Amino acid sequence: KAGVTQTPRYLIKTRGQQVTLSCSPISGHRSVSWYQQTPGQGLQFLFEYFSETQRNKGNFPGRFSGRQFSNSRSEMNVSTLELGDSALYLCASSPTGGGEYEQYFGPGTRLTVT
Amino acid sequence: DAKTTQPTSMDCAEGRAANLPCNHSTISGNEYVYWYRQIHSQGPQYIIHGLKNNETNEMASLIITEDRKSSTLILPHATLRDTAVYYCIVRVFSGGYNKLIFGAGTRLAVHP
Numbered sequence: 001k002a003g004v005t006q007t008p009r010y011l012i013k014t015r016g017q018q019v020t021l022s023c024s025p026i027s028g029h030r031s032v033s034w035y036q037q038t039p040g041q042g043l044q045f046l047f048e049y050f051s052e053t054q055r056n057k058g059n060f061p062g063r064f065s066g067r068q069f070s071n072s073r074s075e076m077n078v079s080t081l082e083l084g085d086s087a088l089y090l091c092a093s094s095p096t097g098g099g100e101y102e103q104y105f106g107p108g109t110r111l112t113v114t
Numbered sequence: 115d116a117k118t119t120q121p122t123s124m125d126c127a128e129g130r131a132a133n134l135p136c137n138h139s140t141i142s143g144n145e146y147v148y149w150y151r152q153i154h155s156q157g158p159q160y161i162i163h164g165l166k167n168n169e170t171n172e173m174a175s176l177i178i179t180e181d182r183k184s185s186t187l188i189l190p191h192a193t194l195r196d197t198a199v200y201y202c203i204v205r206v207f208s209g210g211y212n213k214l215i216f217g218a219g220t221r222l223a224v225h226p
Binding site: 035042043044048056058090102103104105106107110 | 155160213215218
């Protein structure tokens with residue numbers, strides 16, 4: 001079974017621009033979560049989607065948004081990019097909405113904002 | 115979710131057992147202990163989880179104290195490929211939410 005895939009793997013953007021990152025979960029998984037990892041703050045939870053609905057959200061500004069499609073693929077969008085948004089963005093998928101399953105992480109998208 | 119405390123870094127000789135401790139003194143009765151690891155710049159990898167009984171799988175063993183306030187992840191025969199940051203996480207094992215709260219983790223260095 002293929003793992004979680006994320007595209008693109010690397011991205012360079014300029015301050016003020018917006019960016020869209022994509023995540024394809026493991027086949028059959030319906031829950032997709034997004035995380036941001038920076039050297040200063042570590043791994044932080046952004047939000048989780050299940051059956052096209054956002055169920056849980058971390059403490060990030062409204063510039064960070066996401067959505068999930070009917071095939072469970074998910075996208076996250078960051079608008080009006082700031083230098084501090086430079087980070088590794090990870091998505092993770094899980095079979096169901098329940099906490100009884102571990103989450104499987106993708107390789108991440110490394111975003112650099114200049 | 116309860117907070118966890120882990121040592122910042124540890125060393126281990128290749129072939130020896132690596133014992134990584136975690137303190138979770140405020141853990142609740144319905145919270146499980148999960149362990150993930152992250153090899154440099156890759157996505158975190160699930161290792162093992164448990165509630166109160168000791169658990170073992172092909173990767174590691176998890177020993178949870180009787181009062182559940184601490185646990186130890188054991189890699190029985192560490193290899194150079196086990197060099198990574200190891201995260202101990204406690205989370206509610208009920209339906210509905212897949213949110214992991216990561217701490218700083220323990221940076222394990224396995225040396226020849």
